[in-house]
Amino acid sequence: MAALSEASSRILSDHPPGGPRHVAIIMDGNGRWATQRGRPRLFGHHAGARRVREIVEACPDFGVEYLTIFAFSTENWKRTQVEVAGLMSLFRRYISREARSLSEFGVRVRFIGDRVRLDDKLIRLMDDLEAITADKTRVNLTIALNYGGRDEVARATQRLAQDVAAGRLNPDDVDEETLPKYLDTYVLPDPDLVIRTSGEARISNFLLWQSAYAEYEFIDTLWPDFSKTEFGALCASYGGRERRYGGVRT
Structure with missing residues (x-):
């Protein structure tokens, strides 16, 4: 049996056996996918947005209760004005078009990130989507928009x-359990599995605090090509890992 510290035992008990309860995805590769097809980068972003629905709807099949996706980072403002404007338009369109289907499928939607730089129309759409899905429980979808871990x-x-x-x-009461209560994700469990598509092996400022004990998968597949089958295989692979959280099993 494992010889675990008290803290490690507590963390371990918070995670259910088997597949991941919470999966976070860095959806990378839209631009390259479009370039390979001789199309503008925004074409790839639209294809990537369509892929989101398939993965969200696959979550119950694999026991995934929480899905967090990285849609737009605080660093993405450095992209061209045309691409940023196109992405903001895509976000507004996606929320407007998908709100009903997400609600009907039982998806609760939350947004994390700093909303200060977002336009008023987009913020209203975000607020409305959170409100109309607040009582849904089948899948908890969190969209990181203008988000950076730091x-x-x-x-x-x-x-x-x-x-x-x-x-x-009281300053004396501040410990590692205190700060998470102030994070954007304070109502969410920490991610068990973080997936990054497109072959890049970095975390890009995503869920830095929350992913301290997450398992990572860096895969070559570009996000618009990421399928339910591959998602299921990664969830199954996670289920076979030995997670010790700093402890030692004997």
Whole structure:
């Protein structure tokens, strides 16, 4: 039997056996997919958006209760104005078109990230989608939009510091269990499995705090080609891993 520390045992008990409960995906490769076909990058982003539905609807088949997808990072503003404008238009269109089907399928949608730089129409659509799916329980879909892990931790730290300054929080009580309560993901379990498509082997500032004990899969498939079959295979592979959380099994 494993010889685990008390903290490691607690973390382990929070994760169900078998496949991953929470999968996070860095959806990379849309631009390259389009370029390979002689099309503009936005063509690839539209194809990638269509792929999201298939993966969301596959989640119950593999026991995945939570799916978090990286849609737009705080660094993506560095892209060309044309591409950024096209992506923002795509997000508005996607939310408008998919709201009903997501709700009917039983998907609860949440958004994480800093909304300050987003336009008012997009923010209203995000708020509306969160509201109309608030009672759904089949799949919990979290969309990271204008999100960066460092930015999230910085914003969380600011809120924590404000509570300390106001006397609502004792500095001596701050520990590793305190900060997560101030993160955008405070109502979500930590991801068990993080997948990045397109062959890149980096985490790109995604869920830095939350993924401390996540398993990672870096695959060559470009996001628009990522299929339910491949998703299922990765979930099954996760189920065969030995996860010790810093402990030692004997």
